[in-house]
Amino acid sequence: MTNASITREPAIRVQGMEKSYKDLHVLRGVDFDVAPGTIFALLGSNGAGKTTVVNILSTLLKADAGTASVNGFDVATQAAEVRESISLTGQFAAVDEILSGRENLVLVARLRHLKDPRTIADDLLDRFSLTDAAARKVATYSGGMRRRLDIAMSLIGTPPLIFLDEPTTGLDPQARIEVWHAVKELAGRGTTVLLTTQYLDEAEQLADRIAILHEGRIIVNGTLTELKQLLPPAKVEYVEKQPTLEDVFLAIVGDNGNDDAMTAATARTRKELR
């Protein structure tokens, strides 16, 4: 977000990342950098490979080709150091339903080998407005509370980088806003956030930079303002209001019956971004 961060080493650097599952080439050469202290949104449809990228960066999967470093550590050769410096909040709230909220937090604090896990747990319960529900089994929590607990668990040990894989999928609008608040607060404290989402307004709300992952590649990468300028000028003639990011996304990704137009649009947008 700030100019100072440009001179620092990127929090994430991905170059030529490829990954296939048998015959399915999910990632075909993904490149992007994330500056420290920023929120970076990876946007794409279902099955675009967002989770694959996150799983490779959090050392759960190995890439077939390319290099990736997280906080300066290579994900392939320095996996232990990478895990020391990140937290993953997966696609589904990874909380223990049988334990209480406090017990979940204490568990993670112990596994991160921190002193005084109880105090850490109580602080986070307070910060995420879960103190009242702290002693209740997580099975009784609402979707939003679960997600807040999930994110709270990821903050233990204050890792400089947090992956949020579709943090609001399946949440009701109010719970979504709760999660957005949590994410904004995180970034406010200087944590780098890589966020994947299929909701365009979410990226619009939260992200400093937005990249669109489509057919295994990053086809656009820029700020919201930059992305909005990518809309083909012809379209602007017909539309009176400001184009939403959704318009941008659909124009760039196109639909399947319109491959040539899409490729042309993609080529143009890439050129413009450079």
Add this chain to the structure above:
Amino acid sequence: MTTHFFGDTAVLLGRSLRHIARSMDTIITTAIMPIAFMLLFVYVFGGAINSGADSYVSYLLPGILLITIASGISYTAYRLFLDMKSGIFERFQSMPIARSSVLWAHVLTSLVANLTSLVVVVLVALLMGFRSGAGVLAWLGVAGILVLFTLALTWIAVIPGLTAKSVDGASAFSYPLIFLPFISSAFVPTATMPGPVRAFAEHQPVTSIVNAIRDLFTEQPVGSDIWLALAWCVGILVVAYIFAMATYRRRIA
């Protein structure tokens, strides 16, 4: 990383033990089927079975204990499957912990849960008239065999726990294991069985394990059965462990 192995395993073991403490029904359901078999065989079929032993419940107990373990380990597969599915497994794997401690915690939990169920079953057997004059060493021998057998079957259970697509798939593998004691010396002497069945019964692991435990309970010389029993347990344990770890590595790679 490895320096944390014991600490991390202990923390995760504490977590799974809490699960068990909060769902005692898993211990009860594990014990109920073997107890039902025991009641059925002692009070319904037992009168017509000539086992050659004074007390049929004492004759039966070793096999019943193995059935208890076979039904108990399906919960290990179930718990592991839930961890995989809920994403908490991935959370642990993305944290700076000794990664294999996640599996070991489940294996040790299985051991604790099964030993608890075994104690329940033995207590019921005592009420039904099971008596043994076995000394401390013989009891330790029995406990040792049962621990090895539990570990061996638990490592088998890890494989469906890691790979299953559904809850049913995760626990269905245990049915043949529960059935195995029926075609062994557990309920009737193998000498009464027709040729091919007898050949199978006498050469499958349950028979030697049952015979070894029975000899220890009745203060008979254990002979070669105990070595055969140990060889089976350790053999299954090693093979299952290798396959489970290979499966595990494939899942996290």
